[in-house]
Amino acid sequence: MSSAPSMRVSEQEHFHLEDTSDIERSIWVLNPPNPPPLRNKLFSPLKKTVSFFSSKKKTCLGHAVSFLESLFPILTWFTNYKASKFKEDLLAGLTLASLSIPQSIGYANLAKLDPQYGLYTSVVPPLIYAVMGSSREIAIGPVAVVSLLLSSLVPKVVDPAVDPDAYRNVVFTVTLFAGIFQAAFGIFRLGFLVDFLSHAALVGFMAGAAIMIGLQQLKGLLGITHFTNKTDVISVLESVYKSLHQQITSGEKWYPLNFVIGCSFLIFLLIARFVGRRNKKLFWLPAIAPLLSVILSTLIVYLSKADKNGVNIIKHVKGGLNPSSVQQLQFHGPQVGQAAKIGLISAVIALTEAIAVGRSFASIKGYHLDGNKEMLAMGCMNIAGSLSSCYVATGSFSRTAVNFSAGCQTSVSNIVMAVTVFLCLELFTRLLYYTPVAILASIILSALPGLIDISEACYIWKVDKFDFLACIGAFLGVLFESVEIGLLVAVSISFAKILIQSIRPGIEVLGRVPRTEAFCDVSQYPMATSTPGMLVIRISSGSLCFANANFVRERILKWVAEEENELAKGRVQAVILDMSNLMNVDTSGILILEELHKRLLSRGVQLAMVNPRWLVIHKLKVAHFVDKIGRQWVFLTVAEAVDACLSSKFPDP
Structure with a gap:
């Protein structure tokens, strides 16, 4: 008998969560737990190394045994x-x-x-x-x-x-x-x-x-x-x-x-x-x-x-x-x-x-x-x-x-x-x-x-041409110059690959996949349709920083201009940034976002953000960028952002 009321309570809570208003869901995005401080990232490797000392249940002998077993793995299996x-x-x-x-x-x-x-x-x-x-x-x-x-x-x-x-x-x-x-x-x-x-x-x-x-x-x-x-x-x-x-x-x-x-x-x-x-x-x-x-x-x-x-x-x-x-x-x-x-x-x-x-x-x-x-x-x-x-x-x-x-x-x-x-x-x-x-x-x-693994080199060529450049660069460097030159060439090409990916991040235009609430890249999913007056963009990069922020801004403004030139679609009313893949943002990235917001406002275009990660939203709140665009323009999902923009009345520029 006692299980029925508790089940009804849980069902009521479940329906309550489903009926949560968009405002409350936006609050979840705006008020996440504070990200861990910088010192945790800097000293966490050292803490993990000596983590066996943190157990209060172990005696001094237990600490010593744990340390010896960690240092000498042979002690863990030699007894058997x-x-x-x-x-x-x-x-x-x-x-x-x-x-x-x-x-x-x-x-x-x-x-x-x-x-x-x-x-x-x-x-x-x-x-x-x-x-x-x-x-x-x-x-x-x-x-x-x-x-x-x-x-x-x-x-x-x-x-x-x-x-x-x-x-x-x-x-x-x-x-x-x-x-x-x-x-x-x-x-x-x-x-x-x-x-x-x-x-x-x-x-x-x-x-x-x-x-x-x-x-x-x-x-x-x-x-x-x-x-x-x-x-x-x-x-x-x-x-x-x-x-x-x-x-x-x-x-x-x-x-x-x-x-x-x-x-x-x-x-x-x-x-x-x-x-x-x-x-x-x-x-x-x-x-x-x-x-x-x-x-x-x-x-x-x-x-x-x-x-x-x-x-x-x-x-x-x-x-x-x-x-x-x-x-x-x-x-x-x-x-x-x-x-x-x-x-x-x-x-x-x-x-x-x-x-x-x-x-x-x-x-x-x-x-x-x-x-x-x-x-x-x-x-x-x-x-x-x-x-x-x-x-x-x-x-x-x-x-x-x-x-x-x-x-x-x-x-x-x-x-x-x-x-x-x-x-x-x-x-x-x-x-x-x-x-x-x-x-x-x-x-x-x-x-x-x-x-000499020729089959692996062929596999690398088929899968990733840039990786093959690092492979052939190391090979030719060692063969025709010296060992250290070969290593330097290989590492330089690998760093160049990372640098190019950082300064030219993936920026995708999203559209709604028919009969779903999913928004996907229109290049990968041609059946996905864009919403008239809305430009939904996903930044597929781990970081928005000094190296790529200008590129992101110029690409977005270029797309807005191209959309407005297509008179059949009418004026762009909102740009929705999907930030779910963005793990971090630095001060240069925040300044570029502020400049992008100003440029869009001058065109009468509203900027909205979707699902920024906790470190990103923490920095945007500290920089007062969230207050500048308005807390009501931060959403949990792309679908909520599109629906909110469709129901809003935007003034003419």
Whole structure:
């Protein structure tokens, strides 16, 4: 019995809301809650970072546990870790190590460092990430793109051929700065800074970098001794031609065995890669093929004494645990600023690749990857790496794919991989003495096809031509100039796209769709009809500001003039601005609205506003613009505004 009266009350309230007058509905628009103050927007990222302290129900121990679990995600799942999972992680880690060892040596060579530094980078950073990272599949270590980035930017500070020790010290300093920037991005939730390098720009950058990396390997593949320090395609090809021509004309002997060994094993690696892609059960074949190539080529060179016949070999590789590099970091002199700049660029590129790789595999497994935690983990591992003779490490797409295919369950596979690489440093580095340099070149070349995504570039062209400009701009910039120029071109085109969209926002003329109360763009919906004497306009922009306000005013006045020139439709009596898409307005935008109102009044045209957002209506009220046009000319819906204008009598101008 008691439920019936309450139901009648709710029904009465429902009908009361439906019968609410237009005046009351306008009051809802005019009196929203005050928008949050500016300090909330500025400090909300920091508040979210330390939000666990705000819970009054937690004890000090609870706060400490929450903090540790947030900082070390391994604590949340390791207590439930089972032997069956370890078995799969062990197999994945060993498979990953078989690929990481030869690749790490090759990428160190690409970064113009001694081979052991690539192996060092596959020990400490993966261990740090395993306890701090939130991705289960991502494989940490040196990657080709970052290695190319360092080899193209750091030599402008210190020439590795003149002073290799100083070059190595600058690389360690760059790694420290990269880690500091990455950790800061995570702590202050500044991950949006990484998004300035758009997906399209990244596709073009990766493709251009892949070709440049491939051209850089011609030195090892052909056994060239004199090679350019520049990275653009013209300089590299010119250097190859001059070196070969000089060797032929000067009588200096060229040893084709480097080319023969490199190409033979490159064909083997590509075939293994092809077979592994066609048959998912043979995923281990392309994973162990690089290590197998190193073992076989080393045996061939050792047994045939090919190093006496001109085959370039690695020679001494320093083994043992990662030595400390604290004393080698450079914090004085003019090199520090350059190292910080290179560190920032490296941090952004490394984060972009790692987060893209991690999220793609996380989506397959059906879990969410926290970008800010990933940034913090990447930053801490690179800071630790810079103190232990490592250079910038990040997530590798090719090794992550192998880790995923091998059935990894958790980041323990990274620990297994790091321990295996450490054992290699302790026990087997002497066996690498006779490893031919051409094999390292072939291993790097075999990994490059995964960086060139032609189908994605075609997709970008079909979907968004402006995005394709950023893609091709990054590609050509890297290919014909340098890595930083390619990045600059890509970011500049992306900013130009945003700027053009800001200064030329969408302004649509709306009409009523037949048999509905909906008002839609007449260009998209030709059946929509405009109301005689009414010009309904929607500003499809997030902001009405100094950059686009004049454009909006001139476009509206032009449409009003065009409507009035069509005598069959009569004089325009009202302009209705649909502001439902407008999120913000600045002082320039308010001044333009006031000027537009005056210009329209001089023509005898009334200005009405529909559904301004709470920040917009707050600023318009503070600026007294609402009082100038009249509170009765602010409406909740376009249909209400049109009906109100139709029922009003407008004086002649």
